[in-house]
Amino acid sequence: MARITMREAISQALWEEMERDPNVFIMGEEVGVWGGTYAVTKGFYDHFGPDRVKDTPISEAAIIGAAIGSSIAGLRPVAELMTINFAFSAMDHIVNEAAKMHYMFNGQMVLPLVIRTVGGGGRQLGATHSQTPDAIFAHFPGLKVVAPGTPADAKGLLKAAIRSNDPILFIEHSTLYQTRGEVPEGDYIVPIGKSTVQRPGKDVTIVTYSKMLELSLKAADELAKEGIDVEIVDLRSLRPLDMGPVIESFKKTNRAVIVEEGWKSFGIGSEIMSRIYEEAFDYVDAPIKRVAQKEVPLPYNHTLEQMAIPNVSDIIKAVKEVL
Amino acid sequence: METVSMPKLGFDMAEGTLVRWVKAEGEMVTKGDVLAEIETDKATVEVESGFSGLVARQLVTQGAIVPVGTPIAYITQPGEEIKESGKVNIGPEKKVESAAETWEDVKVFAATEPNPAVVSSSITVSPLARKMASDKNIDLHLVQGSGPGGRIVKRDVEGFKTSAPEATVSPVPAAAMPATQASKMSIPVPVWTGGDSARSDEVVAVDKLRTIIGRRMTESKQQVPHFYVTHEYDVAALLKLRKEVNAYLPDEQKLSVNDFIVKAVALTLRQFPNINASLDGDKITRHGHVNVGVAVALESGLITVVSKDADLKPVRLISAEIKDMVSHARQGKVKPEYIEGSTFSISNLGMFDVEHFVAIINPPEAAILAVGSAKEVPVIKDGEVKAGMRMKATISCDHRVTDGAEGARFMQTLAGYLENPIQLMS
Numbered sequence: 001m002a003r004i005t006m007r008e009a010i011s012q013a014l015w016e017e018m019e020r021d022p023n024v025f026i027m028g029e030e031v032g033v034w035g036g037t038y039a040v041t042k043g044f045y046d047h048f049g050p051d052r053v054k055d056t057p058i059s060e061a062a063i064i065g066a067a068i069g070s071s072i073a074g075l076r077p078v079a080e081l082m083t084i085n086f087a088f089s090a091m092d093h094i095v096n097e098a099a100k101m102h103y104m105f106n107g108q109m110v111l112p113l114v115i116r117t118v119g120g121g122g123r124q125l126g127a128t129h130s131q132t133p134d135a136i137f138a139h140f141p142g143l144k145v146v147a148p149g150t151p152a153d154a155k156g157l158l159k160a161a162i163r164s165n166d167p168i169l170f171i172e173h174s175t176l177y178q179t180r181g182e183v184p185e186g187d188y189i190v191p192i193g194k195s196t197v198q199r200p201g202k203d204v205t206i207v208t209y210s211k212m213l214e215l216s217l218k219a220a221d222e223l224a225k226e227g228i229d230v231e232i233v234d235l236r237s238l239r240p241l242d243m244g245p246v247i248e249s250f251k252k253t254n255r256a257v258i259v260e261e262g263w264k265s266f267g268i269g270s271e272i273m274s275r276i277y278e279e280a281f282d283y284v285d286a287p288i289k290r291v292a293q294k295e296v297p298l299p300y301n302h303t304l305e306q307m308a309i310p311n312v313s314d315i316i317k318a319v320k321e322v323l
Numbered sequence: 324m325e326t327v328s329m330p331k332l333g334f335d336m337a338e339g340t341l342v343r344w345v346k347a348e349g350e351m352v353t354k355g356d357v358l359a360e361i362e363t364d365k366a367t368v369e370v371e372s373g374f375s376g377l378v379a380r381q382l383v384t385q386g387a388i389v390p391v392g393t394p395i396a397y398i399t400q401p402g403e404e405i406k407e408s409g410k411v412n413i414g415p416e417k418k419v420e421s422a423a424e425t426w427e428d429v430k431v432f433a434a435t436e437p438n439p440a441v442v443s444s445s446i447t448v449s450p451l452a453r454k455m456a457s458d459k460n461i462d463l464h465l466v467q468g469s470g471p472g473g474r475i476v477k478r479d480v481e482g483f484k485t486s487a488p489e490a491t492v493s494p495v496p497a498a499a500m501p502a503t504q505a506s507k508m509s510i511p512v513p514v515w516t517g518g519d520s521a522r523s524d525e526v527v528a529v530d531k532l533r534t535i536i537g538r539r540m541t542e543s544k545q546q547v548p549h550f551y552v553t554h555e556y557d558v559a560a561l562l563k564l565r566k567e568v569n570a571y572l573p574d575e576q577k578l579s580v581n582d583f584i585v586k587a588v589a590l591t592l593r594q595f596p597n598i599n600a601s602l603d604g605d606k607i608t609r610h611g612h613v614n615v616g617v618a619v620a621l622e623s624g625l626i627t628v629v630s631k632d633a634d635l636k637p638v639r640l641i642s643a644e645i646k647d648m649v650s651h652a653r654q655g656k657v658k659p660e661y662i663e664g665s666t667f668s669i670s671n672l673g674m675f676d677v678e679h680f681v682a683i684i685n686p687p688e689a690a691i692l693a694v695g696s697a698k699e700v701p702v703i704k705d706g707e708v709k710a711g712m713r714m715k716a717t718i719s720c721d722h723r724v725t726d727g728a729e730g731a732r733f734m735q736t737l738a739g740y741l742e743n744p745i746q747l748m749s
Contacts, residue, residue, distance in 0.1 A: 254449075254451050254477055281450050282450050282451060282453075282454040283450070283451050284449055284450040284451055285449040285450075285451040285452060285476045285477045286449060286470065286471075286474075286476060
C-alpha cells in the first residue's frame with residue numbers, strides 16, 4: 001500500500017471518479033485555474049478542461065443552488081465550499097432543498113450531489129473561519145454527513161459519495177491535509193454510514209472522528225505506556241450514524257469518552273452519549289465523559305485558540321477520569 | 324378532552340401506585356372500562372374510565388407513585404387535540420445535575436423497579452454493577468465501592484466473595500451412651516444428633532400489603548385508646564331462620580351468618596350515629612351513610628370490603644355483593660368502590676371455632692366488631708340447665724369518640740336484632 005497524504009488521497013478519489021464517469025464535474029471558488037484553496041484540484045483544470053472544472057463567483061448560495069439543479073438534471077456535481085463556515089450562506093439550499101427535494105417530490109428526482117467542504121480550527125483563522133458546526137448539518141434527515149479521519153477513509157468515502165444518489169456533505173479537516181496514511185491500491189470504496197474500530201483495546205472506549213481521531217490515537221499511545229488499553233471507534237459518518245461498533249465496544253469496556261472538536265452543547269458527544277445510555281444502560285460502569293471545544297467563539301490568538309480546542313492531554317485526563 | 328385523575332379510594336389515601344395500564348395509549352375505551360390497576364394502601368384496585376373516547380395520553384408510567392387528584396390520562400374524542408393544562412412532575416426526586424430547569428418530561432418517572440438488588444439511596448452504584456449484582460444475587464450493601472465517591476463499579480462486584488458461613492455443622496457423635504452398660508437404668512437417654520432434619524429459617528420480604536397493615540395497626544394501637552365490650556347473643560332463632568331461608572336458595576346464593584350480622588349491625592348503627600363516626604382532630608364526623616366493612620382474609624394479608632348502605636339493603640343483596648367483592652379480592656383485583664368509604668368494620672372468625680376475640684380499630688373509624696363462633700352451650704333458663712346456641716361478640720371502641728355505656732347499649736340493641744332476626748328480613 002502507498003503511504004500518501006490526505007490531500008493526495010482526496011485528489012486521487014476526485015480524479016479517478018472523473019475519469020470513470022463523464023457526468024462527474026467540479027465547481028467552486030478557485031477550484032480551477034488556481035487548483036483549489038488547499039491545492040486538492042491542482043492540475044484538474046488542465047486535464048479535464050473548463051467544462052468539468054468550473055470556477056464560480058463568490059456566492060455559496062449560487063454554487064449550491066447550481067449544483068442542486070445540475071444534479072437533478074442528471075449530472076454528478078462535486079461542489080466545493082471553501083470552508084464549512086461559508087455553508088451558512090447556502091444554508092437554505094443545503095437543508096431546505098438538497099436535503100428535502102427527493103422526499104417532497106415523492107422520489108421523482110434524485111440528487112447525486114457532493115458538497116466538499118473544510119472544517120475545523122487551529123490555524124488562526126479567527127472566530128468566523130474556524131468553526132466545527134458538523135452537528136448542525138447532521139441534524140437534518142435527508143442530508144448525509146461524512147467526515148473522514150484517515151487518508152484511506154477519505155479516498156474510499158469520497159468515491160462512495162460521488163457514486164451515491166443522495167446529497168452528501170463531505171467535511172474535510174483543514175489540518176489533516178498533510179497527514180499521511182496507508183491507502184489501498186486501485187479502485188475501492190468505503191461505505192457511507194459505517195463506523196469502525198481504528199484501534200482495538202479493552203479498558204475504555206473513545207468515540208471520535210476526523211481530526212480528533214488523530215489526537216485520540218496519540219493519547220492512546222501515551223496511555224498505553226501506563227498500561228491503559230484504549231479502544232478507538234471512528235464514526236466516519238455522522239449521518240447515517242452507525243452506533244453498532246460503538247455499542248459493541250462499550251459493552252466490552254463499560255466506559256467511554258467522546259472526543260469532538262466542536263462545542264459540547266448539543267453536539268456530537270451529546271448524541272453519542274444519549275444513544276449509549278439508551279441502548280446500553282446496563283453496561284454503564286462510570287459516567288461517560290465528553291471532550292469538546294470550550295464554549296467560546298474560537299480566538300485568533302494562537303495560545304488562546306489552542307486552549308479552546310481539545311488536545312491530547314485533555315483526552316488523557318478524561319480517560320483517566322472515567323477509569 | 325377529559326382528564327382521568329388518581330382517585331381517592333379511602334379517607335386517608337394520599338397516593339397510589341399505578342401498577343399496570345390496562346388500556347394502552349391509542350386504545351378506545353367506553354365508560355366503565357377498566358383503565359388501569361392501582362395499588363393503594365389497602366389493595367390493588369381497578370380504575371374505571373369515567374368517559375368514553377380515545378386514551379390519548381398516559382401521563383404516568385407503570386410503577387409510578389401518584390398523589391391523589393393528579394391527572395393520569397387524557398381521554399379525547401376522535402380528532403380532538405390534547406390541550407395541555409400544565410405539566411406533571413411526579414416521581415422519586417432524582418438528582419439531575421444542572422438540568423433541574425430543563426425538566427420538561429410529562430411522563431412520571433417509575434418508582435424503583437422491583438429488583439432483588441434494590442439499594443438505598445445512600446449507596447452509589449453503576450448501572451452495570453447494579454445489574455451484575457442483581458444477576459448474581461449479591462446484596463450491594465455488603466460490597467465496598469472503589470469508584471469515585473465510593474461508587475460500586477464492575478470490578479467491585481466481580482471481586483466480591485460471598486462471605487456466607489460454610490454450611491457444614493460438625494455432627495454430634497451418635498451413640499454417646501455405651502450400649503453394653505448392664506445397668507438397671509436401661510432406658511437410654513435420648514441423644515440429640517443434630518439438626519439435620521430441622522427446617523432452616525426462611526426469610527421473606529414484607530410485601531406492600533403486610534407493610535401497610537403493620538403501619539396502620541401500629542398507629543391504631545398506639546394512638547387510639549381502645550376499650551372493649553363483650554356480649555353473648557342467643558343465636559338459636561337466627562340459625563333456624565337462616566336454615567329455613569337457605570332451603571329455598573341455590574347453593575351460590577345461600578346466606579351466611581355474617582350476612583345477617585352485617586344487616587343487624589347496620590340497623591343498629593343507624594340508631595348509634597356516634598359509633599358510625601370518625602374522629603378527625605377536634606371534629607367527629609357522624610356519617611350519614613351506614614357502610615359496613617367486612618374484613619376478608621387473603622393469602623397476602625387482610626382487606627376490608629365495604630357493604631354500602633347496608634341498613635337500606637335486603638340481606639340477600641348484601642350477601643350477593645359481599646360474595647362478589649370477596650371473589651374479586653381473592654383474585655387480587657378489587658374495584659375502588661369495594662374498599663372505600665367504610666364507616667364501621669366487622670371481623671368475623673366464627674368459622675374457625677373461636678370463643679371470642681378482640682379486634683384493632685381500623686382508623687379513622689370509631690369502632691370494630693369482633694365476632695366469634697356460634698356454639699351449642701349449656702344455658703340456665705328458669706333454674707334449669709338446657710342446651711342453647713350462643714355467639715360472643717366484642718366491640719372495640721375509640722374512647723375519644725364514645726364511652727363504655729354507649730358501647731354496651733350498642734351491643735344490647737344489636738341483641739334486639741340478632742335475637743329477633745325476622746326484623747332483618749324486612
